[in-house]
Amino acid sequence: MKIAIIGAGWAGLAAAIRLREHGRAPTVFESAAIPGGRARSVDDVNMGLIDNGQHLMVGAYTATLDLMNALRPETDEAALLNRLGLHLESADESFRMKAPNWPSPLHSLAALLGARGLTFHDRIGALRMMISLRLSGWRAPSLSTVEQLLKSHRQSERICRLLWIPLCLATLNTSPEQSCAQLFLNVLRDTLDAPGHHSDLLIPNTDLTALWSGVAADQLDMRYRHIVRNIAIDEDHVMVDSEPFDACIVAIPPYAVKRVLHVTSNRDALTELLHMLDQFDYRAIATLTLQLSRTWHLPHPLLLLKEDHARGHYGQWVFERAHAKGPTQLAVVISDAQDFLKHDRDQFVRSIAEQIGEQIGRRMPSRYGPMPEIMHHRLIVEKRATFAAVPGLSRPRTKTAWPRMYLAGDWTDTGYPAVLEGAVRSGLQAADELLATL
Ligand SMILES: Cc1cc2nc3c(=O)[nH]c(=O)nc-3n(C[C@H](O)[C@H](O)[C@H](O)COP(=O)(O)OP(=O)(O)OC[C@H]3O[C@@H](n4cnc5c(N)ncnc54)[C@H](O)[C@@H]3O)c2cc1C
DSSP states (O other), X not given: OOEEEEOOSHHXXXXXXXXXXXXXXXXXXXXXXXXXXXXXXXXXXXTEEEESSOOOEETTOHHHHHHHHHHOTTSOHHHHEEEEOXXXXXXXXXXXXXXXXXXXXXXXXXXXXXXXXXXXHHHHHHHHHHHHHHHTTSOOOTTOBHHHHHHHTTOOHHHIIIIIHXXXXXXXXXXXXXXXXXXXXHHHHHHHSSOGGGGOEEEESSOHIIIIIHHHHHTSEEETTXXXXXXXXOSSOEEETTEEESEEEEOSOHHHHHHHBOOOSOHHHHHHHHHXXXXXXXXXXXXXXXXXXXXXXXXXXXXXXXXXGGGTBOOOEEXXXXXXXXXXXXXEXXXXXXXXXXXXXXXXXXXXHHHHHHHHHTTOHXXXXXXXXXXXXXXXXXXXXXXXXXXXXXXXXXXXXXXXXXXXXXXXXXXXXXXXXXXXXXXXXXXXXXXXXX
């Protein structure tokens, strides 16, 4: 039986590996020259291997972690991921929230109650909201936005600014006034109201492709640099650019599915699917990787930054890329970003450097000193980094009306916003469904 997988992002590769585990040998078509899709390494002339975007995972990414461990049984998790407990802190130290080593969900409630930078009123308000959401089974009113949810639970301006809005942007990449409250709650439920280690923060300790997608691809029949242009389905086959297969898993983003799908059977289902694909809108993420002239450790591997757009202080998070060889590398992340590539690049980089230096300098100048000079930088703006996680979006299931075709990707009906774990779970599910029909 010949099976095609279109797209070698985390969804397509997860599907391919699951099929391989069951004795199948799928062919993976990928338009790029390397695997990983939106979570991949980029070879920079000056800095070596960097990532297309800094990725943060959490302990709740169980399917991804299982896959990674199965593919790299000989490698200790610590070599791949820097696992930190639930600990969020701003660069200038004005906000800090750290969970004690207590059973869940007490650890997250204690983190809120002990948070620095919040008033007694903020903390009690947050605690009340968390308890009330837990009692309601983490259900948000239908079609409500994160902003409406926070308002209905009377969250103060301060806690929204310091905690909820950064979390919303980091997880949904969509502004709180537009983003879907239910997707936000699904993330909170699975990280905070789950076994304690599910709220751990996991920062890749290698470049993204080395994490697992490169290892997976080495075990598969890969067709790189092949842009699939036509998928047609008849009773007996799926034709991928005129090559016959018995079945396929289409693991490319919605706008790409729309372009390649040329089916003639089951017109009603096709109209419905195309309508769903049309509803997706996209949001950008910008990542600025900085190579400093010498070692300069951040106080914590990831820090929240205070924004001030009037001064060009656009950075939202700064990460220390611990695995980078040589002097310190930092990655600054801007979610729901504009197209910063249009800006004066040098001024943009200078302003971000000023933002980091100034905010960390507010801690203990004698300990951290001024931020070292920037030797090299690379700004990558992924314009369609994620789909806009708005309320009321109907997302297709992996199983389609065509028995030979399955869908996979972070945009399918995973219950999550566009995240790595959603992509992996969708790929595994599509593969399991396909295997079940064989
Ligand atoms: C900058 C950035 C930061 C992010 N940060 C985080 C984070 O911190 N945590 C998190 O969980 N998630 C994060 N995400 C989201 C995460 O990267 C995605 O959810 C995930 O990578 C999606 O995987 P996928 O397999 O569904 O899709 P994709 O990665 O888009 O894979 C689709 C693949 O199909 C290929 N393709 C497309 N069209 C064709 C065609 N016609 N023929 C052949 N191949 C084709 C593409 O080249 C691509 O490789 C981030 C994303 C970006 C861009």
